Amino acid sequence: MILVPAIPQDLEFHNFSDQRTLLNIPHFWNVVSNVPFVLIGLIGLYQISKNAFSGILEDLVIPYKIFFLGLILVGLSSGYYHLDPTNNSLVWDRMAITISFMSFFTISIGESVSIRVASKIFLPLLIIGILSVIYWHHTETLEEGDLRIYAMVQFLPIVLIPIMLMIYGSVLSGRSWILSIILCYGIAKAAEMYDGWIYEMTGFSGHSLKHLIAAVGAYVFLLSFKFRKPLNSKESVKQC
16 A cells, blocks of 8 residues: 555545435435444444343453444444535544444454454554544645545455455354355445446435445344354364
């Protein structure tokens, strides 16, 4: 990334295909399609607090909770951003996204590489994620916008997680659950890229669809807690 020139935010990014106002809410579907994030975040926080799952790592309960708290923040901040899409409102959306991303990355490291390492790097990863957004916004105010660090925060974990699963395996059963979540993310990004085309074909924008597909990925993560199980203690010690 050092060798790549600075990447400014394309202001056309804010010009989404579906501009309709319904019920006095501008960009209605781009706003309300964030509601599932809030609901899934609330359900996840409640059920983890009630110790309702066997398919989680108890030593990483804080990253799990922060992941779902991040989802709530994503729903609220993304809804706020889409009411009036600008670089200034996008800051809050991206900051919330990094909180959930870094939490998910930490959990994946704990499952595949080491719970101890994951516990130690969780806070630094959160700080890096938040600072990447602050750095981007600061450079935009200087008219030298640079998204490179934020891009690494968002996309590098998606590359590294499958590699970790292939090399180290997992202390929990059902690695396909994690791969399914990453697949949902990929489909969501594709829907975002083809926002206008999907809107022309269906009357429902690709960006709104992106929100719903990403929320499905978050729900798959929550659902996996009921079905994934710890592997035998010998394998678990080996992985940790």
